[in-house]
Amino acid sequence: MLQVENLNQYYGGSHILRDLSFEVPMGQVTALLGRNGVGKTTLMKCLMGLVPARNGTMHFCGQDITAAAPHQRVAQGIGYVPQGREIFPRLTVEENLLMGLATQPRGSKIPDLVFDLFPVLKSMLGRRGGDLSGGQQQQLAIGRALAMNPKILILDEPTEGIQPSIIKDIGRAIRIVAQQQRLEASTSHAGAQREEVQHAIRQVAESGRVAIFLVEQYYDFARDLADHYLLMERGEIIMRGLGSEMDRDGVREALAV
Secondary structure: OEEEEEEEEEEOOEEEEEEEEEEEOOOOEEEEEOOOOOOHHHHHHHHOOOOOOOEEEEEEOOEEOOOOOHHHHHHOOEEEEOOOOOOOOOOEHHHHHHHOOOOOOOOOOOOHHHHHHOHHHHOOOOOEHHHOOHHHHHHHHHHHHHOOOOOEEEEEOOOOOOOHHHHHHHHHHHHHHHOOOOOOOOOOOOHHHHHHHHHHHHHHHHHOOOEEEEEEOOHHHHHHHOOEEEEEEOOEEEEEEEHHHHHHHOHHHHHHO
16 A cells, blocks of 8 residues: 655754655555654654655555655545644534545545544534543544545554543544454444444445555553554664564564663
């Protein structure tokens, strides 16, 4: 789905990204981990065309997007949830979600999937985005990206500053979107909630798989979701492997060094 080869970026004389090469496969979660300042957000901006790559290549669905403008990448199906959410605080929830339809045919509606995953948004359509809690704003930012029916969803630290209950909701949504597992509602869910989850699964199955590129510092969250992981240090990928082997590979300890 997404292929990056020998990507380099500099800020002044500082070499920020160093020959990065990796792939993000379809229908799976690839987690990128690393401490603050290692270049994760710079990489995200390069992937979205917000910062031009000094050299190297980026291919998406077989097409070279290295020189593509941000709006061209979005039109090709790259959905981005930036660090800090960056919703429009003075627009309503509904208006924020409608912004996600900018690349869709005229007359398109907000997909039911958004409200199936985050039902709180449906009850707050008329509320201004800036009046939501941090966790609700994060759900809104993800919902806005999902409204465009992306082929890949890039999430830059979605758990930052979010309460644990919302983190669980976001994790569940990522699993559904990536089709990681056909979630069966637990006994703690009411019947209506079970139906919402099942309906969301059916919608994803009909629309096709989505690749997830998750940038995260919260180790347990990343480990629970990742099919594959990348560990970044000083602008380089120093470890990579299967998400199921993160504990064995000592990723947690490497993050703490």
